[in-house]
Amino acid sequence: MISAVPREATEALERLRALDAELGPRGVDVELCLVGGVVMSLVFQRTPASRRPRALFGFRSALEDAEHAVGQRLGLGAGWVEEAARRVAGGSGSIAPVYEGGALRVLAAPAEYVLSFKCAALEFCPAAAEITDIEADIRYLMRYLNLREPSEVLQVISRFINERQRPADLADRLARMLGS
Numbered sequence: 300m301i302s303a304v305p306r307e308a309t310e311a312l313e314r315l316r317a318l319d320a321e322l323g324p325r326g327v328d329v330e331l332c333l334v335g336g337v338v339m340s341l342v343f344q345r346t347p348a349s350r351r352p353r354a355l356f357g358f359r360s361a362l363e364d365a366e367h368a369v370g371q372r373l374g375l376g377a378g379w380v381e382e383a384a385r386r387v388a389g390g391s392g393s394i395a396p397v398y399e400g401g402a403l404r405v406l407a408a409p410a411e412y413v414l415s416f417k418c419a420a421l422e423f424c425p426a427a428a429e430i431t432d433i434e435a436d437i438r439y440l441m442r443y444l445n446l447r448e449p450s451e452v453l454q455v456i457s458r459f460i461n462e463r464q465r466p467a468d469l470a471d472r473l474a475r476m477l478g479s
Contacts, residue, residue, distance in 0.1 A: 311386035312398065314369070314379060319400030321365040327357035331380065332408040333388040335443050338381040339436050341416050345402065356423050359432075414440040414452070415459035418473075422466035438476050449473035 322329055330341040342357040366380050373379075387398045388407040398405040417436050424433060446452050449470040456465065466472065 308386055311383040314383045315387060315398055315403060315405065316400060317369045318365055318380065319403040321369050322402035325361040325365060327361045329362050329403050331384040331405045332413045333384060334410045334413055337439065338384045339413050356420055359429050410440050410443050411455050412459055415456040418456050418469055419460050419464050421472060434476055
């Protein structure tokens with residue numbers, strides 16, 4: 300017997316497909332990562348200008364603009380992207396995408412994966428205005444993972460990014476975040 304897909308899940312997929320189509324021309328790839336009920340975004344350049352880590356990250360504003368455009372077109376309020384991602388991701392707990400379009404992926408990613416790229420984004424994020432949000436995400440992820448020392452964080456993220464891909468002063472930044 301084939302079970303029917305719940306209407307909410309179908310609507311969530313349709314919304315994510317609309318966002319994916321809107322992101323395509325903006326030159327970014329986006330990962331929406333569900334960690335402990337929180338949806339965090341990672342924005343990457345679709346075609347980096349170089350192989351340097353700095354060229355990896357894209358502007359979060361591209362995601363925000365696409366989210367706003369789709370929300371207006373479909374008559375959706377604030378938070379619709381996070382809700383759609385939660386409905387689609389459920390609790391898969393894997394880096395394998397539960398939704399994958401041309402420019403958008405939704406993952407129920409391990410917190411360590413998201414923490415790694417958020418730490419790298421501290422140095423290489425193209426918009427300095429986003430640093431406060433990135434630091435807030437890192438604080439959440441450190442609490443979620445029960446990491447209390449910069450050395451613990453560095454050990455965890457080393458599985459996903461190497462020293463060259465993280466800020467030279469990351470240990471100091473982490474110590475400051477852990478102290479606040």
